[in-house]
Every structure is written in C-alpha cells, then in structure tokens.
Amino acid sequence: MLRDIERYLTCPHCALGLVLDATGRTLRCPGGHAFDLAKQGYVSLLPGDAHTGTGDTAEMVAARADFLAAGHYRPIAAALAEAAAACFAPDPGPGLVVDLGAGTGHYLAQVLDALPGAAGAALDISKFALRRAAKAHPRAGAVVCDAWRPLPLAAGCADLVLNVFAPRNGAEIHRVLSPGGRLLLVSPTTRHLGELVGALGLLSVDEEKDRRIDQKLSPWLTPVSSREVEFALALSHRDAAEVVGMGPNAWHTEPARLAAGLAGLPEPVAVTGSVRVAVYRAADRD
Template sequence: MDPRILDRLRCPVCGDPLGQATDTGALRCPRRHSFDVARQGYVNLLTGRAPHVGDTAEMVAARADFLAAGHYDVISAALAEAAAQAVAGFDAYPLVVDAGAGTGHYLGAVLAALPDAVGLALDVSKPALRRAARAHPRAAAALADTWQRLPLADASTAVLLNVFAPRNGAEFHRVLDPAGTLLVVTPAADHLTELVDALGLLRVDPDKADRVATSLGAHFTPVGSTVHRAELALTRPEVATLVGMGPSAWHTDPTALAERLAALPEPIRVRVAVQLDAYRPR
C-alpha cells in the first residue's frame, strides 16, 4: 500500500498506527492486531460482523457498466472541480476519502484531477471494493462500515466524498482536517423522474436535502450548494442497468419492470439531477 495512505490509517480495534508486514503484506499495529489484504487488493479493516453486506455483485456490475459509459460524468466533473478548490491550500499529498465509495468511480475521477492527492475508498461491499482497489493508481481500498469508527487518524483527510451513501457526521468530522471539506451528493427532486413515473421506481424524498443538512448540522457548516443536471438518451438495456444499480433494485419486481420497460419507446429520455453540498467542520 502507498505509504502516503498507510500513514493516515489506524487500527480499527485499538486506534494505533498501522504498518505493512514484509512477510505476508497484511497490515498490523504495534499491538499485533492484523488485517489481511485480499488478493484483489483491498484490505479488510472491518471489526466484527457488518449489519449489512452492501451492494450485490450484480448491482456493482450494473453500476460499473453504466458509469463507464459516461452517463454520470456530470457528477464526476462537479466533484473534481469542487475537490480541486478544496485542496488548494493543502500541502503535498492531501488525502481524499470516499465513504461509501462503491466501485471507486468518483474517487478515481477526483484523483485524476488532483495530481498530488492520494485516495482511499471505503465500502462494506466486497464486490465493490474489488473494483475500487483498481480505480486509480494513487488509490487504496478498505472494507469498513461507515456507521462504525472509521479506520483513519484524526484530522487526516483533506476532502471527504459522500455520493448517494450513508452519512456518519460525527466520524466525518473526526477524520476531516479542520480546513477540510465534506462533499455530499444527493438526488435532486427531479432526478430520474421520467423513470420513476414510467417504471414505478422509488421516489426521491422531497425533504431529502433538509434531512441531510439536519443530520450533519451538529458537526458541519454548509459553505456551498449547487445543482447539476444532464439529459440522457438511453436504450432499454441501459435503463435496466440504471435501475439495477440503485436502491430500486431491492424493491422492484423484475417481471413487472421488464414489462413496463418493453413498453417504452427508444431512446428513453432521462434527466440526471443531483445536488452537491459542501461543508466545513465546525
């Protein structure tokens, strides 16, 4: 593992610094708590059993295909621009952490725009981390539950990304540098509305933005908010992939979805609409 990333990691059991064993490659702390590095490249820093296993291999594959096609590049570009502004005053090798990173697609895009930064993808899904470990040459990946204590040193992170993922305000605050920035992406009210109506998908909570701000308010101050939109023209298979990579995959009957999808004329016009909020630690 890149020593610039390893230096910021901490043992999830005792909080001591971690080093890499020369014999096995595992990460160990001075108290000899040891954490294996999977052959796919990610390290397991989870203690105990996670309350959930995260996205399935099918959902991860769907997300990887859809993102690789560039359909959500509007999100990647917005994050890269915001992250570049956020690290402007930092010394060499600022750390970018993606909490709930999935495949690491957005982390990779941010690192591509920040030639001096290093990155860490955190997720509870092993299929996602197998891809995140290869998201960028300057990135590492770790199995970790964002609802638990994050395996990072206090004030170690310059930019923390949170894209369509759970938010642990207290831990985000602990690991962020006092001058760091939390970048949160959530769906806007009109995100994918054409598919929601036509396919019976989950609707965006109209109070989503307020709930996010409230959940972070004890630890963070909002410093900026922007909405980013793009219009897509998708095939039926691409729409099926889009549904399969998101939360509706858990709640949609496959047969009913296929029937409704077959009735839609191609290309299927879809609006991407997301809100990007920037926060600074209080």
C-alpha cells in the same frame, strides 16, 4: 495502492496505527492485530462484531460499473472534480481524500486526477465494489468498513471527504476531517431519474431531502455552498435496467416487473439526471 494510505489507517480493534509488514500483504498494529490483503488488493478492517452484510451485491456492482463506464454520469464526476480543485486552489491540494461509500471508486478516481498530489481512500461495506475500487486509480487504496461504525482512519487525517449517493455519518466525517477540511456531498434532487420513477414505480426522492441532510449534519458540518447539476440522458432499455439495478431500487424491484415496464417505454428513453453538489466545512472543534 494501499501503501499510499497506509499511514492514515487504524486498527478497528484498538485504534492504533497500522503498518504493512515486510511481505506487503498484511497490515499489523502494535497491539498484535493483523489484517491480510485480499488477492484483489483491498483489505477488510471490519471488527468482529461489525456489519456482516455485503452491501451492494456483485450484480449491483456490475450494473454500476457498466453504467458509469458508458459515461452517463460524467457531468456528476466533472462537477465533483471541479469542486474538489476549487476547495484548495491556489493552496496546495489535500494529502488524503476519503470517499465514504466509494463503490467502484469511479468518482474518487476523477477527483484524484484533479488533485495530483493527493492519495485516496475508498471506503465501502461491499467487497464486490472494492475489488474494483482497489484498481480504480494508482494512488487509491480500498478498505472494507461500515460507515455507521468508527472508521478505521486517524483523527484529522483527511482534508477532503467525498460522499456520493452514500450513507452519511456526520460524527465520523467530522472526526477524520482536518481542521478546515471539506466534505463534498452529492445527493439526488426530486427530478433525478423522474421519468423512470413514474413509469417504473421506482423509489422517489423526498422533497425535504436537502433540509434533512443539512439538519442531520449540522452538529458537525457547516454548509459552505451548493449547486444543482442537471443533464439530459438518452438511455437504452439496457442502460435503464442498469441504473435501476445499481442502486437502492435493486432491492425493491422485481426483475419481471422491471422488464415489463421497460418494454412499454420508447428506446432510447429520455431521462433527466439531477443532483445537488454541496460543500461543507468541518465545524470548529471544542
């Protein structure tokens, strides 16, 4: 719930701390700014001049929720939870886990189950996604914000940041991480969904993606370890349409062309899931 992360939140206008008022429905800062919770339980902490887009649409979020609920990406969630627990064992677990680009909160919920003492902040630009993330876990709160702007979080408040197929703002991740904090990052390999990429003309993964990620993060985050997680999927045509419709391909694929392409595939269609799960630590502060 939002109360679990209240003490970590900051005002997007003046960066002062936020507190829920007596009604439990409005966050207020000492500077007089106020932010009402939506009836679905999330709060928007976007400044007035920030990103005005919606991010993932309601249709994309519905496709993602159905696909993940079916368990197709269970190996990714399991690898994340295992890596999160390994980051802190045998020491006490983190106080706050931040999921940057959390979507529906699916992965954050799995990690919080593995870290029973932690609270979780689900951050995303899509209110449609956060309507679900607000209910994803009893210890998670959901906040609308823009990953490319200053995050509405106190400096050094997070012991762990998750980033799964999402935008990566290295400077802000470093700012909100505690000294020695960790980033867990999941990115696709060139083999991820390769059978669908070729058959349906989907976006492909750059062979230099891992190097580019490390390079862009290098001023703020230092690689610790990484491993590939690869698994086989047997997808119905509906499953395949959902995995296409839940990510960036949704913006580039016409429904009629997708339907025609799927009709030419066997059912179920054998597909490879392949991702890199990488651990980074916050670089030392000057």
